[in-house]
Amino acid sequence: MTSFVKPKIRRKNEPVNALNKVRADYDGTASTLCAGCGHDSVTASLARAFYELSIDPQQVVKVSGIGCSSKSPTYFMSDAHAANTVHGRMPAFATGAIAANSALTYIGISGDGDSLSIGLGQLAHAMRRNVDMLYMLYNNGVYGLTKGQFSASADLGSTAKKGPANELPPIDPAALALSVGATFIARSFSGDREQLVPLIKAGLKHKGFALIDVISPCVAFNDHKGSTKSYAHTYQYYHKAVHADYVPPSEEIMTAYGEGELMPVELHDGGTIRLRKLDGEYDPRDRAAAFAKVLDGQDKDEILTGLLYINEDQPDMHARKNTGPRPLNQIPYAELNPGAEKLAALQMTMR
Amino acid sequence: MKPTDIKDPDYFHKVVDCQWACPAHTPVPAYIRLIAQGRYSDAYLLNRDSNVFPGILGRVCDRPCEPACRRTRVEEEPVAICRLKRVAADHRDDITDRLPKKPENSNGKRIALIGAGPASFTVANDLAPMGYECTIFEKLDKPGGLMRSNIPAFRLPEDVLNEELGYILQMGVDLKLGHPVGSMQELQDQGFDAIFVGTGAPKGKNLNLPGRDEAAGNIHIGIDWLESVAFDHIETIGETVLIIGVGNTAMDCCRTSLRLGAKAVKVMARKPRAFFKASEWELEDAEEEDIAITVNHSPKAFVTESGKLVGMLFELMDYDLDDSGRITEQRVTGEVMIPCDDVILAIGQENAFPWIEKEAGITFDKWDVPVIDEQTFESTRKGVFFGGDAAFGPKNIIWAVEHGHQAAISIHKHCQGDDLTARTADYIELESTKMGMSEWRYSNAYDASDRRQMEHIALVDRFRKLDIEVELGFTPEQIATEVERCLNCDMQTVFDAPLCTECDACIDICPVACLSITPNAPEADLRAIVQAASADQALFTSTELPLSGRVMIKDENTCLHCGLCAERCPTAAWDMQEGKLTIHYAHDQKLSAEQ
Numbered sequence: 001m002t003s004f005v006k007p008k009i010r011r012k013n014e015p016v017n018a019l020n021k022v023r024a025d026y027d028g029t030a031s032t033l034c035a036g037c038g039h040d041s042v043t044a045s046l047a048r049a050f051y052e053l054s055i056d057p058q059q060v061v062k063v064s065g066i067g068c069s070s071k072s073p074t075y076f077m078s079d080a081h082a083a084n085t086v087h088g089r090m091p092a093f094a095t096g097a098i099a100a101n102s103a104l105t106y107i108g109i110s111g112d113g114d115s116l117s118i119g120l121g122q123l124a125h126a127m128r129r130n131v132d133m134l135y136m137l138y139n140n141g142v143y144g145l146t147k148g149q150f151s152a153s154a155d156l157g158s159t160a161k162k163g164p165a166n167e168l169p170p171i172d173p174a175a176l177a178l179s180v181g182a183t184f185i186a187r188s189f190s191g192d193r194e195q196l197v198p199l200i201k202a203g204l205k206h207k208g209f210a211l212i213d214v215i216s217p218c219v220a221f222n223d224h225k226g227s228t229k230s231y232a233h234t235y236q237y238y239h240k241a242v243h244a245d246y247v248p249p250s251e252e253i254m255t256a257y258g259e260g261e262l263m264p265v266e267l268h269d270g271g272t273i274r275l276r277k278l279d280g281e282y283d284p285r286d287r288a289a290a291f292a293k294v295l296d297g298q299d300k301d302e303i304l305t306g307l308l309y310i311n312e313d314q315p316d317m318h319a320r321k322n323t324g325p326r327p328l329n330q331i332p333y334a335e336l337n338p339g340a341e342k343l344a345a346l347q348m349t350m351r
Numbered sequence: 352m353k354p355t356d357i358k359d360p361d362y363f364h365k366v367v368d369c370q371w372a373c374p375a376h377t378p379v380p381a382y383i384r385l386i387a388q389g390r391y392s393d394a395y396l397l398n399r400d401s402n403v404f405p406g407i408l409g410r411v412c413d414r415p416c417e418p419a420c421r422r423t424r425v426e427e428e429p430v431a432i433c434r435l436k437r438v439a440a441d442h443r444d445d446i447t448d449r450l451p452k453k454p455e456n457s458n459g460k461r462i463a464l465i466g467a468g469p470a471s472f473t474v475a476n477d478l479a480p481m482g483y484e485c486t487i488f489e490k491l492d493k494p495g496g497l498m499r500s501n502i503p504a505f506r507l508p509e510d511v512l513n514e515e516l517g518y519i520l521q522m523g524v525d526l527k528l529g530h531p532v533g534s535m536q537e538l539q540d541q542g543f544d545a546i547f548v549g550t551g552a553p554k555g556k557n558l559n560l561p562g563r564d565e566a567a568g569n570i571h572i573g574i575d576w577l578e579s580v581a582f583d584h585i586e587t588i589g590e591t592v593l594i595i596g597v598g599n600t601a602m603d604c605c606r607t608s609l610r611l612g613a614k615a616v617k618v619m620a621r622k623p624r625a626f627f628k629a630s631e632w633e634l635e636d637a638e639e640e641d642i643a644i645t646v647n648h649s650p651k652a653f654v655t656e657s658g659k660l661v662g663m664l665f666e667l668m669d670y671d672l673d674d675s676g677r678i679t680e681q682r683v684t685g686e687v688m689i690p691c692d693d694v695i696l697a698i699g700q701e702n703a704f705p706w707i708e709k710e711a712g713i714t715f716d717k718w719d720v721p722v723i724d725e726q727t728f729e730s731t732r733k734g735v736f737f738g739g740d741a742a743f744g745p746k747n748i749i750w751a752v753e754h755g756h757q758a759a760i761s762i763h764k765h766c767q768g769d770d771l772t773a774r775t776a777d778y779i780e781l782e783s784t785k786m787g788m789s790e791w792r793y794s795n796a797y798d799a800s801d802r803r804q805m806e807h808i809a810l811v812d813r814f815r816k817l818d819i820e821v822e823l824g825f826t827p828e829q830i831a832t833e834v835e836r837c838l839n840c841d842m843q844t845v846f847d848a849p850l851c852t853e854c855d856a857c858i859d860i861c862p863v864a865c866l867s868i869t870p871n872a873p874e875a876d877l878r879a880i881v882q883a884a885s886a887d888q889a890l891f892t893s894t895e896l897p898l899s900g901r902v903m904i905k906d907e908n909t910c911l912h913c914g915l916c917a918e919r920c921p922t923a924a925w926d927m928q929e930g931k932l933t934i935h936y937a938h939d940q941k942l943s944a945e946q
Contacts, residue, residue, distance in 0.1 A: 007797040036921025041855035235898040
């Protein structure tokens with residue numbers, strides 16, 4: 001009898017979170033991705049972040065587009081709401097859902113193909129609206145599900161598995177996000193959980209659009225010599241600019257760091273993102289500095305990681321539209337539909 | 352933390368908790384796999400290599416393996432290892448052709464073995480096929496030692512005992528029954544090349560309280576009484592019986608009393624249940640037979656009327672316990688007289704050597720216990736060895752077997768003029784179990800079934816005769832389920848650091864979160880990362896990983912050997928490899944000249 005399905009086993013003295021759930025309660029069904037895929041690793045980081053934040057899976061909505069990355073919501077938090085939508089159209093679906101019910105926690109999962117080619121316009125406008133969601137962009141530089149063609153994030157000169165080099169310049173999701181108005185922009189690597197899990201937690205708690213561009217190597221089609229999105233390349237050119245931790249409202253900020261090294265950012269939920277400088281005087285609260293830093297990283301062929309930009313002062317979509325916090329499904333019908341007379345009165349104002 | 356040396360044969364041996372806990376290091380997962388394949392004879396013989404008496408031990412072993420079983424880390428009950436051993440014995444074919452044979456020629460060395468118990472029989476089992484002339488001296492007229500005299504036939508049927516002792520006798524062992532050794536010096540004068548003392552711990556402890564002498568006719572020493580019952584010298588007992596003590600001997604005494612006609616049997620304990628010495632399963636079996644166990648009663652006096660025992664006086668005890676359950680204070684809160692017809696004392700036993708003269712050259716310590724080397728089992732007199740309960744006091748059968756193996760090695764080396772301490776070291780061979788995509792050469796899937804419960808013969812049928820075996824053995828359905836509960840801890844997770852691409856696939860799939868990749872740090876810090884709390888098991892630490900210079904760590908304590916890490920690994924950096932441990936006995940010892 002052979003099995004490769006992860007069994008549910010409750011260990012003795014297994015740690016639980018504030019909801020009395022164990023980490024395994026945030027698992028999904030067995031992954032059908034290739035063994036060694038970076039996406040599975042990111043999935044595990046997501047499950048850990050939700051577990052550590054003690055978020056009830058039933059209060060979470062997972063949305064995705066099409067692709068290997070977009071399959072992965074199945075592999076964590078089976079108890080959450082989820083929709084595997086149309087190719088590149090996940091941001092529109094998410095925007096609609098968030099407009100209807102802002103009380104849930106939204107996480108979008110997409111890849112470099114789904115986000116930067118077919119769905120580039122959708123992504124840009126969701127960022128521009130500052131929709132309150134965490135958008136995970138699993139970036140491996142290839143279309144893995146169709147056997148390894150270059151994607152829009154493939155670096156110039158990076159080679160395909162069979163040899164030919166990429167001739168088109170890449171779209172850098174971080175630079176794009178900075179230019180269109182995202183308010184939380186981070187980059188990380190599937191292999192660095194110490195950085196990624198706190199970033200996911202901070203992104204979930206940020207009020208507004210949070211983008212995490214996560215390098216997640218394709219073990220089948222883009223993990224060879226000559227690839228700039230392989231495990232080996234990423235480990236070699238990986239550069240941490242800043243470290244971010246999420247501190248919940250109830251906890252005090254530890255002052256274990258030197259003077260000036262710690263940059264607290266207050267969040268709307270009363271918690272704090274605690275930034276720690278790892279690279280000189282770079283301050284991710286400064287948009288111009290963030291732009292310069294991202295462009296500088298491109299020039300140096302560095303994979304610049306960490307929380308690259310944060311702005312907690314921009315209003316999100318609901319705040320901008322002055323729409324109330326009550327989910328539509330909790331508003332009584334009579335209130336939602338005030339009747340023909342009220343409609344007629346409204347129409348009169350527009351004649 | 353330094354990288355783990357997995358070549359050390361003890362490293363992976365320790366991971367196989369049951370085998371490591373077994374004094375004779377029986378390869379438990381390997382024989383359970385053979386049972387799963389229906390290869391009962393092979394399973395029996397594999398057992399026999401290390402524990403010599405699978406049929407006997409499959410019924411009455413003290414089972415140090417079971418509390419150690421890895422299964423208890425994820426659920427309450429261990430694998431029924433002991434009962435599966437009985438399965439191998441019950442269902443084996445005739446294996447006499449596959450046993451070591453009586454050699455054609457003697458090697459001219461004569462060995463005297465005193466006492467026909469498990470220790471002496473193990474020495475004979477190891478040495479006789481090598482050509483040693485083994486003579487066993489036994490004072491009783493049947494062999495087996497305490498296995499016959501102290502373990503009642505309703506737990507260990509006589510034919511099971513006779514058959515397994517018979518295997519060894521057929522190897523050309525000379526058994527002299529009804530032949531007590533009255534003098535060590537006389538034996539030493541008979542020109543044996545080595546002498547082995549396996550006389551057990553035959554002296555039951557007495558309780559000298561007021562009334563003891565007056566009521567002597569109805570007060571019995573537990574192990575002597577059991578022996579008299581076993582040899583048909585005692586066939587009845589009074590209607591009301593008190594057993595003093597709650598060890599395994601007490602359980603045998605109370606259950607035997609019921610079979611001799613007692614109507615009410617009470618086991619009297621001085622302390623609360625947590626302090627009982629009896630194994631939990633023996634307590635359960637006794638309670639199933641309606642034995643009442645009374646706690647916090649400390650014996651004070653035997654009560655007699657006109658020279659006959661009528662009851663026993665007890666002090667009622669009250670104890671204060673600290674947080675760890677230790678007694679900090681005790682008080683007497685009153686007294687009570689409990690009427691009875693007979694009292695059986697089962698409060699311990701010791702070894703005794705009235706037949707070893709001071710001049711025999713064997714040093715005894717201040718407690719009158721012989722001074723024995725813990726590795727070689729040699730006494731202070733060259734060529735005289737001790738084993739079993741005779742060596743270090745009362746233990747159990749499986750320890751006696753291991754002592755026998757070790758003493759046999761020493762006797763062989765002694766007779767060949769070799770250094771007794773130059774013993775051939777264990778070694779471990781690792782062999783991959785990968786068969787193909789998602790296929791391993793063992794049943795890797797975690798089976799969540801509960802432990803199968805042993806069926807017992809109905810209470811109404813049980814007490815008619817003394818020798819009706821209570822346990823019925825596992826049914827085929829129970830066998831099929833119970834073998835799948837074994838986690839195959841000898842299927843070792845072997846990590847090849849240079850192959851690792853640090854993709855985390857193994858960490859994510861691990862159902863018990865026992866893996867991590869992390870910058871190297873002191874052991875305590877690394878242990879905290881994977882919550883490796885048990886100091887009994889090692890924390891595996893790899894060499895530096897090629898890409899990031901971090902290390903792979905693994906808590907050997909929580910790993911369930913499901914193989915999913917190896918299954919998910921894209922580069923086969925993790926592999927499931929069967930660890931075959933070779934333990935040497937007398938016959939395959941290399942003598943110093945050959946090493």
